Amino acid sequence: MQKNEKIKVAIFGYGNIGKAVEEAVSVTNDMTLAGIFHHDEMGRLQACQPDIVLLGVPSREVPKAVEQLLKAGLNTVDSFDIHTQIPTVHKHLDEVARQNKAVSILSAGWDPGSDSMVRALMQALVPQGVTFTDFGPGRSMGHTVAAKNIEGVKDALSMTIPLGTGIHRRMVYIELEEGYSYEKVRDAILHDDYFAHDETHVIEVDNVKDLNNVAHGVHLSRNGVSGTTHNQRIELTMSINNPALTGQIMVATARAAMRMAQRGQNGCYTMIELAPIDLLEGEKEEWIKRLV
Amino acid sequence: MQKNEKIKVAIFGYGNIGKAVEEAVSVTNDMTLAGIFHHDEMGRLQACQPDIVLLGVPSREVPKAVEQLLKAGLNTVDSFDIHTQIPTVHKHLDEVARQNKAVSILSAGWDPGSDSMVRALMQALVPQGVTFTDFGPGRSMGHTVAAKNIEGVKDALSMTIPLGTGIHRRMVYIELEEGYSYEKVRDAILHDDYFAHDETHVIEVDNVKDLNNVAHGVHLSRNGVSGTTHNQRIELTMSINNPALTGQIMVATARAAMRMAQRGQNGCYTMIELAPIDLLEGEKEEWIKRLV
Numbered sequence: 001m002q003k004n005e006k007i008k009v010a011i012f013g014y015g016n017i018g019k020a021v022e023e024a025v026s027v028t029n030d031m032t033l034a035g036i037f038h039h040d041e042m043g044r045l046q047a048c049q050p051d052i053v054l055l056g057v058p059s060r061e062v063p064k065a066v067e068q069l070l071k072a073g074l075n076t077v078d079s080f081d082i083h084t085q086i087p088t089v090h091k092h093l094d095e096v097a098r099q100n101k102a103v104s105i106l107s108a109g110w111d112p113g114s115d116s117m118v119r120a121l122m123q124a125l126v127p128q129g130v131t132f133t134d135f136g137p138g139r140s141m142g143h144t145v146a147a148k149n150i151e152g153v154k155d156a157l158s159m160t161i162p163l164g165t166g167i168h169r170r171m172v173y174i175e176l177e178e179g180y181s182y183e184k185v186r187d188a189i190l191h192d193d194y195f196a197h198d199e200t201h202v203i204e205v206d207n208v209k210d211l212n213n214v215a216h217g218v219h220l221s222r223n224g225v226s227g228t229t230h231n232q233r234i235e236l237t238m239s240i241n242n243p244a245l246t247g248q249i250m251v252a253t254a255r256a257a258m259r260m261a262q263r264g265q266n267g268c269y270t271m272i273e274l275a276p277i278d279l280l281e282g283e284k285e286e287w288i289k290r291l292v
Numbered sequence: 293m294q295k296n297e298k299i300k301v302a303i304f305g306y307g308n309i310g311k312a313v314e315e316a317v318s319v320t321n322d323m324t325l326a327g328i329f330h331h332d333e334m335g336r337l338q339a340c341q342p343d344i345v346l347l348g349v350p351s352r353e354v355p356k357a358v359e360q361l362l363k364a365g366l367n368t369v370d371s372f373d374i375h376t377q378i379p380t381v382h383k384h385l386d387e388v389a390r391q392n393k394a395v396s397i398l399s400a401g402w403d404p405g406s407d408s409m410v411r412a413l414m415q416a417l418v419p420q421g422v423t424f425t426d427f428g429p430g431r432s433m434g435h436t437v438a439a440k441n442i443e444g445v446k447d448a449l450s451m452t453i454p455l456g457t458g459i460h461r462r463m464v465y466i467e468l469e470e471g472y473s474y475e476k477v478r479d480a481i482l483h484d485d486y487f488a489h490d491e492t493h494v495i496e497v498d499n500v501k502d503l504n505n506v507a508h509g510v511h512l513s514r515n516g517v518s519g520t521t522h523n524q525r526i527e528l529t530m531s532i533n534n535p536a537l538t539g540q541i542m543v544a545t546a547r548a549a550m551r552m553a554q555r556g557q558n559g560c561y562t563m564i565e566l567a568p569i570d571l572l573e574g575e576k577e578e579w580i581k582r583l584v
Contacts, residue, residue, distance in 0.1 A: 020519055022520075022521035022522045023519035023521070024520075026519075026520070027419070027512050027520060028418075033511055038372035062297055064460075068461040071355075078468070081475070083564050083584070086580065086581075086584050087577060087580055087581045089386030090580055091577070107584055110417070110489070112412055112584045114416075114417055116583050116584040117413060117568050118410070118413070118528075119583045120568035120571070120579065120583050121406055121409060121410070121568050123572055123579075123583065124406075124540075124544040124568065124571035125402070125406055125540060125541060125544070126540070127319070127539060127540070127544075128319075136501075149449040151554060155523070159549045195307075204448060207560055209485065224318065224483070226532070226533065226536045226537045226539070226540035227312055227316035227318075227319060227536045227537030227539050227540050228316075228317035228318070228319060228536075229312075229315070229533045229537075232530075232531075232532045232533060232536065233530065233531040234528070234530045234532075235527075235528070235529045235530075236410075236466060236526070236527070236528050236529075237525075237526070237527045237528075237529075238524075238525065238526045238527075239519070239524075239525040240524045240525065240526075241518065241523075241524065242522065244518045244519050244520075245417060245518045245521075245524060247358070247519050248390075248416075248417060248418070248519050249416070249417060251519075252417070252419075253418040260377065261318045270580055270584045271584070272568045272569040272579065272580070272583055272584060273567050273576075274567055274568065275564065275565050275566055275567050275568050276409050276412035276413050276416065276564045277412055279412070279414060279416035280415055281419070285379060285383070286381055287412065287415075287564065288378065288382055288562055288564070289378075289379045291408050291411045291412050291415065291564055292375070292399055292402045292562045292563070292564060
């Protein structure tokens with residue numbers, strides 16, 4: 001890719017996220033869509049030789065798919081959201097990315113992702129204290145996909161309800177496949193790693209589609225100490241369309257990834273390792289003038 | 293400086309900010325105070341050979357002092373807050389820093405500074421829309437120093453009052469030097485570049501000290517479009533001790549500057565060019581685990 005040439009973006013996986021990425025790419029001036037590839041089209045994707053691949057496949061399939069793409073020398077961005085697995089996946093993909101001279105951005109959504117950047121900033125400004133992340137109310141895409149993957153679930157929707165101080169309730173609305181018992185499916189959901197750690201209610205409904213709404217939100221708050229001074233308070237609140245924001249963040253992050261690739265900074269990064277200016281389209285000088 | 297050796301920090305200028313920097317350094321585990329130097333001790337400061345100099349001199353003296361320090365091969369962090377001059381100062385100091393193989397971080401306070409990072413992040417998440425920055429109520433250090441510098445002013449305090457949508461009122465409380473007329477001093481304040489663009493009220497009081505309070509706050513808000521989806525809302529609110537937060541940010545930024553110096557990334561940077569993780573004490577892997 002030459003300077004001033006458009007970034008050729010491929011989308012791998014075409015669900016909510018893939019579609020949101022497509023929309024976000026369409027309103028940029030520095031990117032062009034190289035192609036949209038379904039789940040089973042890894043070969044065709046590699047043959048298309050994009051500058052970067054944005055993954056819209058379910059989180060559980062992300063590590064393997066990213067590894068395969070990096071080994072083909074392709075840069076990647078994903079929104080892997082299984083928080084507990086991030087350190088291990090990050091370490092492994094960092095080695096793979098370096099070996100294959102590529103850049104991979106892991107967990108580039110809003111949480112993990114931009115919220116992580118805000119948590120890091122809050123930590124730097126207020127090194128001593130507690131940060132609370134309160135999600136919702138809203139539909140969690142990761143939890144919804146996890147519920148849909150349970151045997152016997154025809155359709156599902158998982159709502160996240162904030163109970164304060166980082167404690168959440170999961171409201172899981174399900175439609176059953178014929179021949180499955182509610183009790184058995186409910187227990188499978190309650191034991192799934194996505195749900196096992198929170199208060200979870202599984203509710204059977206006739207039609208999940210009627211409940212669908214991709215609105216979501218988050219409230220990050222930290223109260224603590226700067227230097228030796230207590231009672232320093234910072235809060236961030238968002239009210240958002242969830243896939244639209246995720247798609248937008250992946251596209252902004254793809255731009256950062258390409259800049260890092262051009263600077264030879266090969267490896268796998270989470271968003272707290274990125275400079276905010278690299279996420280923005282256009283010239284550095286202009287943003288310093290407008291934003292600083 | 294070797295890896296795992298403590299960063300030797302010098303403080304240049306010892307007012308509110310210099311004292312807050314001293315406090316913030318005292319609670320780190322990775323820094324040690326090399327010395328505190330007053331305004332007129334540039335020679336003694338250079339002789340002490342710190343790893344980095346944190347400047348607590350008035351903003352108007354920052355560009356010249358930073359240039360002098362960079363030319364002596366010293367890394368610097370300042371909290372220069374004259375927004376309109378930042379692009380020019382940044383460009384000039386970037387050349388000086390590169391020529392002298394040093395790292396300089398410009399405007400590392402909370403605004404400009406960490407707020408700039410949040411504005412950049414908001415811009416990346418919501419590329420189309422309007423961001424409002426509403427300050428206060430609180431004492432503006434930059435405006436207070438500017439008012440104190442006016443001839444005939446014995447003491448001053450400038451309060452920033454948010455009127456919403458980025459519009460502010462300045463309440464300037466002054467004590468006069470003997471022999472000066474209120475009207476003449478008031479007009480000099482109203483024509484100063486710090487005050488000329490806002491609604492400003494100058495009030496004569498008997499004792500400015502009685503009004504003093506370093507509490508401050510800010511509300512950043514953006515409503516706009518992610519991809520093609522409207523009504524995406526993000527807000528940040530802070531309620532803080534102003535010099536304590538500024539000192540803390542300068543110290544966190546000094547850490548980032550030293551990491552950048554070790555990576556050979558010489559030059560002058562604003563905070564939107566920094567990765568949040570570089571602001572944090574300790575190992576990268578641990579923060580990825582805790583914050584992402």
